[in-house]
Amino acid sequence: MEGTKTRPILSFFLSLNYDLLEDAYGTHRMMQDTSLYPGFGGPKSKDSPSVISVSSSSGSSSAVLPNRSAHRTKSPIVISSDEEDELPKRPSSGASTLPSSGISPLETPLIPSLPPLKIRDLTQKKVDTIDLSSPVRFVSKPTPIPIPSNKDFLLQHSSPAYTYGRVQHTDTIPIADTSEDNVYISPAEAEKAIRELMSGGMGQELETEINMDDAIVKGFRQDIKLLPHQVIGRAWMKEREDPSKKRFGGILADDMGLGKTIQTLTRIVEGRARKSDRDDGWAATTLVVCPLALVEQWADEITKMAEDTTVLKHHGSSRTSDPTALRKFRVVVTTYDVVKSEYEAYMSGAKDESHTKLSSKKNSEAGSDDDTSSGALDKFGRSLNVKEKKTRPKSNKKSALFGVKWWRVVLDEAHSIKNVKTKGAISCCELEGKYRWCLTGTPMQNSVDELYSLFKFLRIKPYSNWTTFNEHVAKPVKTGRGAIRAMKRLQVVLNQIMLRRQKDQTLNGKALLDLPKRTVSVVSCEFDSSEKAFYAGLENKMESVIKKLMRNGQNNYISVLLLLLRLRQACNHPVLVAQDYKSDMEELDPKAKRSADDDDTDILVGAFSQLGVTRKCRVCTTELNSRNAAPDEPEHLCLDCVPFAQQAKQAEKTRPTSAKIRMILKLLADVKERSRGEEKTIIFSQFTKMLDLIEPFLKDKGIKYVRYDGSMDLKTRNESLQAIKTVKSVCVILISFKAGSTGLNLTACNNVILVDLWWNPALEDQAFDRAHRLGQKRDVHIFKLKIDETVEDRILTLQEKKRELARAALSGDKIKNMRLGMDDLLALFRPGGRDEDEED
Numbered sequence: 001m002e003g004t005k006t007r008p009i010l011s012f013f014l015s016l017n018y019d020l021l022e023d024a025y026g027t028h029r030m031m032q033d034t035s036l037y038p039g040f041g042g043p044k045s046k047d048s049p050s051v052i053s054v055s056s057s058s059g060s061s062s063a064v065l066p067n068r069s070a071h072r073t074k075s076p077i078v079i080s081s082d083e084e085d086e087l088p089k090r091p092s093s094g095a096s097t098l099p100s101s102g103i104s105p106l107e108t109p110l111i112p113s114l115p116p117l118k119i120r121d122l123t124q125k126k127v128d129t130i131d132l133s134s135p136v137r138f139v140s141k142p143t144p145i146p147i148p149s150n151k152d153f154l155l156q157h158s159s160p161a162y163t164y165g166r167v168q169h170t171d172t173i174p175i176a177d178t179s180e181d182n183v184y185i186s187p188a189e190a191e192k193a194i195r196e197l198m199s200g201g202m203g204q205e206l207e208t209e210i211n212m213d214d215a216i217v218k219g220f221r222q223d224i225k226l227l228p229h230q231v232i233g234r235a236w237m238k239e240r241e242d243p244s245k246k247r248f249g250g251i252l253a254d255d256m257g258l259g260k261t262i263q264t265l266t267r268i269v270e271g272r273a274r275k276s277d278r279d280d281g282w283a284a285t286t287l288v289v290c291p292l293a294l295v296e297q298w299a300d301e302i303t304k305m306a307e308d309t310t311v312l313k314h315h316g317s318s319r320t321s322d323p324t325a326l327r328k329f330r331v332v333v334t335t336y337d338v339v340k341s342e343y344e345a346y347m348s349g350a351k352d353e354s355h356t357k358l359s360s361k362k363n364s365e366a367g368s369d370d371d372t373s374s375g376a377l378d379k380f381g382r383s384l385n386v387k388e389k390k391t392r393p394k395s396n397k398k399s400a401l402f403g404v405k406w407w408r409v410v411l412d413e414a415h416s417i418k419n420v421k422t423k424g425a426i427s428c429c430e431l432e433g434k435y436r437w438c439l440t441g442t443p444m445q446n447s448v449d450e451l452y453s454l455f456k457f458l459r460i461k462p463y464s465n466w467t468t469f470n471e472h473v474a475k476p477v478k479t480g481r482g483a484i485r486a487m488k489r490l491q492v493v494l495n496q497i498m499l500r501r502q503k504d505q506t507l508n509g510k511a512l513l514d515l516p517k518r519t520v521s522v523v524s525c526e527f528d529s530s531e532k533a534f535y536a537g538l539e540n541k542m543e544s545v546i547k548k549l550m551r552n553g554q555n556n557y558i559s560v561l562l563l564l565l566r567l568r569q570a571c572n573h574p575v576l577v578a579q580d581y582k583s584d585m586e587e588l589d590p591k592a593k594r595s596a597d598d599d600d601t602d603i604l605v606g607a608f609s610q611l612g613v614t615r616k617c618r619v620c621t622t623e624l625n626s627r628n629a630a631p632d633e634p635e636h637l638c639l640d641c642v643p644f645a646q647q648a649k650q651a652e653k654t655r656p657t658s659a660k661i662r663m664i665l666k667l668l669a670d671v672k673e674r675s676r677g678e679e680k681t682i683i684f685s686q687f688t689k690m691l692d693l694i695e696p697f698l699k700d701k702g703i704k705y706v707r708y709d710g711s712m713d714l715k716t717r718n719e720s721l722q723a724i725k726t727v728k729s730v731c732v733i734l735i736s737f738k739a740g741s742t743g744l745n746l747t748a749c750n751n752v753i754l755v756d757l758w759w760n761p762a763l764e765d766q767a768f769d770r771a772h773r774l775g776q777k778r779d780v781h782i783f784k785l786k787i788d789e790t791v792e793d794r795i796l797t798l799q800e801k802k803r804e805l806a807r808a809a810l811s812g813d814k815i816k817n818m819r820l821g822m823d824d825l826l827a828l829f830r831p832g833g834r835d836e837d838e839e840d
């Protein structure tokens with residue numbers, strides 16, 4: 001079976017007209033994608049490009065979004081040779097001897113160069129081409145895997161088997177020589193460059209022949225057909241599970257919505273353990289680790305797509321403690337928390353039972369171990385041990401996950417382990433699995449260190465070793481010394497182990513996903529007179545507090561955030577304003593906290609906990625003392641804010657509608673009329689209390705709805721999801737933004753109402769993607785509600801600014817982590833409010 005079938009032939013005709021750095025990186029991505037399919041064979045016909053090149057555009061030097069039409073023209077890729085002085089050329093003779101250190105000089109000339117200082121020269125330089133026709137052979141041992149590249153396509157074309165097939169010992173990736181390069185770029189520049197490297201694609205186009213016979217997967221339900229890019233992914237993943245080449249998995253980093261699950265499933269149904277593997281002790285089971293909220297979805301999709309595949313959901317207190325029970329299933333789905341807790345149980349048990357592997361690690365000098373030589377890890381390991389000693393008299397704690405030699409371990413939303421020092425990351429790395437996979441749409445969010453965690457889990461040598469990774473990649477990037485070389489090294493590794501496609505890419509001239517249309521409308525809602533008065537009073541109060549803060553030189557980010565929060569809440573409903581900060585904190589940090597995208601929220605959570613220390617007015621954050629405290633509620637309110645609190649209380653009692661609630665009802669009525677009751681709607685709010693306020697109005701109108709928020713237990717949440725997906729009469733789901741804006745598949749709904757605006761447009765987009773994704777058959781209508789002439793106007797402006805920034809950086813991922821600066825925050829108050837000169 002392996003490798004004998006006719007394979008799709010890849011030929012890439014790519015033209016790159018990016019500018020400067022972007023140019024170089026964008027090009028890298030081309031190269032990367034190209035080299036990701038070594039097994040596909042070479043260009044079939046003579047007119048396929050035998051030369052790969054990167055051409056740089058001439059012209060302006062500003063970093064702007066490349067004109068998409070510029071990519072349409074097809075020309076061979078040419079690697080510019082700005083760095084030929086640094087990169088060893090492909091030897092012209094057939095054989096090269098590698099040093100036995102395991103770290104080889106960079107053998108392939110296809111690693112595009114990243115000329116830093118000479119970068120401007122790119123625009124003046126004629127591109128050189130590199131002859132790729134000479135074969136390459138690796139004869140000495142131990143021998144790292146050569147980087148697959150277009151070179152290998154050619155090779156393979158002439159001789160079907162890899163010439164280096166038999167001498168591999170590990171999935172070691174050769175990296176560029178480590179000799180000093182003194183090229184300095186600023187650390188910030190380096191981080192930026194890496195990020196762009198990771199964010200990839202930039203709308204590239206891809207031309208390749210795909211055999212759509214491969215869209216049918218034996219073992220899948222009959223009507224399921226892979227999309228073209230998934231056919232490529234299927235073949236690539238298979239290539240990456242090849243023990244004969246010492247390949248044991250990798251990173252599937254496709255954009256969200258491109259079908260990472262289904263591609264992984266092809267492996268699960270096709271890449272099964274054989275009897276000889278089982279004799280070696282491997283279970284025939286794939287372990288999927290994912291956030292709690294996605295367990296059900298994984299199990300669902302597996303049973304839906306691959307009917308004969310048995311699935312066990314392994315979580316909750318009633319889960320089995322018996323490893324053999326797990327081995328009976330084809331797939332076990334569990335959560336990061338369960339892995340962590342079972343690892344702790346396993347570690348505490350390990351001492352007595354002297355489990356060879358782990359206990360030896362504990363007892364030996366941890367630093368000598370290949371994979372745990374990071375100082376931070378040692379520290380963690382030790383502190384963990386200390387803790388165990390105290391709590392040890394336990395016994396039958398559950399640790400079944402660590403009693404199985406998994407055939408395959410898949411980390412979904414693998415950026416969950418981005419921090420290598422966390423227990424979660426350490427635990428996942430300790431899972432035993434023959435094949436290891438990371439699925440993530442954001443392989444790197446903030447720092448290059450995050451990649452180390454993935455490499456470590458994947459056991460990609462040499463970078464699964466912290467010292468090496470730090471020396472070769474992390475340190476150079478952080479200091480700027482040798483950063484270019486570091487990026488090249490990283491590039492080499494990623495070429496080999498990562499597949500990433502972006503939604504806006506095209507394949508053979510077509511979009512990867514043929515999704516229905518998506519329209520986003522900002523809907524202005526109108527305050528009635530009492531709402532208007534309430535808001536105006538509150539805004540005045542907030543502005544005077546801000547002024548006071550500024551005057552006192554208290555540049556208090558947290559207070560400003562909270563004041564803004566109150567204004568945003570007032571746009572939704574007066575009731576929200578008088579809420580205890582504590583409940584705000586709870587809803588902004590629901591228990592079902594989902595993996596990694598919490599940065600924006602975390603600021604607020606931190607803010608609230610800090611507030612707890614002193615007595616502050618719950619509306620305006622003013623510190624309370626005997627003079628300004630309200631007599632009735634001296635703990636919570638200042639005198640000024642009593643009226644707001646009273647109005648809010650009044651509103652709660654009489655439960656009046658609000659501008660936004662009125663608009664929601666109108667929109668729902670419109671949807672119903674337009675679709676004759678066929679279409680369903682998601683309503684997102686950041687405030688669960690707001691969802692509470694909406695509910696009775698839906699009831700009144702006889703609208704059947706379900707709810708999904710972080711305070712609900714998993715079972716109830718899943719029931720909600722089931723209902724909206726399958727029960728025809730249930731046409732609305734109320735979702736708290738925090739709990740449900742990522743991961744969920746809600747294609748049953750094609751209308752989305754965003755009750756309140758979030759700072760960060762990238763997070764909003766994620767929320768929209770719940771409905772606008774693979775499987776959606778209808779056009780998707782998105783309604784963002786806002787009140788005119790309030791803070792929400794300014795938030796929209798801010799979103800636009802952030803979008804611009806993101807566009808400039810050409811990276812959708814990056815924006816996700818943009819925190820608001822103080823300037824941003826202050827600009828959200830009425831412009832006149834802060835620009836007035838204070839008398840000094």
Ligand SMILES: [Zn+2]
Nearest residue numbers: 617620638641
């Ligand atoms: Zn107050």
